[in-house]
Amino acid sequence: MSTEARAVHFPAADWDGGVHPYRVGHRKLGMWLFIVSDSLTFTALLIGYSYLRASNVWPTPFPFYPSIVFSSIMTFCLLSSSLTMVFGVSASSKGDKAGARKWILATMFFGAAFVVLHLIEWSHLYHEGLRPFSLPAHWVSTFTTTDGQLPSPLFGATFYTITGLHMFHVTTGIIYLGVIAARVRKSSHEDIEISGLYWHFVDLVWMFVFPLIYIMSVDVGGHLAK
Amino acid sequence: MSAHAEEHFAGSNKLFTSIWFWLVLLTLIEIFLAYKPMSIHLMLTILLGLSIIKAALIVAYFMHLKFERLSLILTIVPMLVVCICLMFVVFPDSFRSLGLRYQFKETPAVAPVPEEEH
Numbered sequence: 001m002s003t004e005a006r007a008v009h010f011p012a013a014d015w016d017g018g019v020h021p022y023r024v025g026h027r028k029l030g031m032w033l034f035i036v037s038d039s040l041t042f043t044a045l046l047i048g049y050s051y052l053r054a055s056n057v058w059p060t061p062f063p064f065y066p067s068i069v070f071s072s073i074m075t076f077c078l079l080s081s082s083l084t085m086v087f088g089v090s091a092s093s094k095g096d097k098a099g100a101r102k103w104i105l106a107t108m109f110f111g112a113a114f115v116v117l118h119l120i121e122w123s124h125l126y127h128e129g130l131r132p133f134s135l136p137a138h139w140v141s142t143f144t145t146t147d148g149q150l151p152s153p154l155f156g157a158t159f160y161t162i163t164g165l166h167m168f169h170v171t172t173g174i175i176y177l178g179v180i181a182a183r184v185r186k187s188s189h190e191d192i193e194i195s196g197l198y199w200h201f202v203d204l205v206w207m208f209v210f211p212l213i214y215i216m217s218v219d220v221g222g223h224l225a226k
Numbered sequence: 227m228s229a230h231a232e233e234h235f236a237g238s239n240k241l242f243t244s245i246w247f248w249l250v251l252l253t254l255i256e257i258f259l260a261y262k263p264m265s266i267h268l269m270l271t272i273l274l275g276l277s278i279i280k281a282a283l284i285v286a287y288f289m290h291l292k293f294e295r296l297s298l299i300l301t302i303v304p305m306l307v308v309c310i311c312l313m314f315v316v317f318p319d320s321f322r323s324l325g326l327r328y329q330f331k332e333t334p335a336v337a338p339v340p341e342e343e344h
Binding site for chain 2: 021022023024029032033036039040043044047050051052054055056068072075076079080082083085086087089090092093127128129130131134135136137189193196197200201203204207208210211212215216218220
C-alpha cells in the first residue's frame, strides 16, 4: 500500500501531530488555560482569606439589608447574565448574528447592574467606617469576645481585595463583550464563544465569593443592631 | 445563511434555562441556610458543597465543557483540582495560630467615625 493510500485509510491519531487533539482552536484553548490560571489566583485569595478567618476572631457584620439583599440581587444579575450569554452563543451558532448581539447587550446590562449594585454596597460599608486595615469602632466593641479577644482588622482588606478583583473582572468583561457586540458581524462564532467562556468564569468565581464572603459573614443575631 | 455559517453548539435554550433555574434555587437555599442556627463547620461544608455543584453546572453546561472532548476535560480539570487541594495544606497552621494569637492590651486600629453619624 502506498504512503498516500495509507494516509487516506489510516488518518493520523489525535496525538500524532498535524491535527487538533482537543478539537478546539488555539484561541479557545488559550482562554481555557487563562481561566485555569485565573481560577488559581482567586483560589489563592480565598484560601488566604479562609486562613486569616480561621486564625482570628472574625466579625460577622452583614445585616439582611442592605448587604444580603444587595449581594443576592447581584448574584441573580450574574446568573441571569450567564443565561443571556449562553443564549447569545447559541444564536451565533445558528448564524443569527443580530440575535447574538441582542443577547450580548442583555448580558452587558446585567453585568453593569452588578457593578452598580456592588459599588453602592461598597459605599454603604465605607460610610459605616470599614477601611482595608481597620474596622468601624462599633464593630470592634460588638465582636470583641468575652475573654477580650479583638476582631481582626483585616476584614476590610480581604473584603475589598477579593470583591474588588472580582468587580475588576466583571468590568473588563463588560468592555470585552462591548467590543465583541460592536464587531459581531466580523467576529467568528468561536470569538463569541470565547468571550462567553470568560463571562461564565466571572459568574463561576462569584459562586464561591458570595457564600464565603457574604453568607458566612451574616450578623445572624442582629448584634450590631442592638 | 450558508451551511458553513452554522456551528455545532450542543444544548437547547430550554436546557440552559433549566440550569439557570437550578442555580437560582441553590442560591436561595444558601441564603436560607445563612439564617439557620448550625455549627460553622456544618454550614461551611454545606455552602461549599452547594458552590461546587453550582460551579460544576456552570462549567459543564454554560461553558460547554460537558460537550467538549474528554482529552480537553482531562487536561484542564484534574490538575486544577489537585492544585486547589494542595493549597489546603496551610489550614492546620491557621487553626494552631488561633491559640497563639497575640492578646491585645492596647486599643486596636479603629477607623474614625463618619461625621454624619454624630
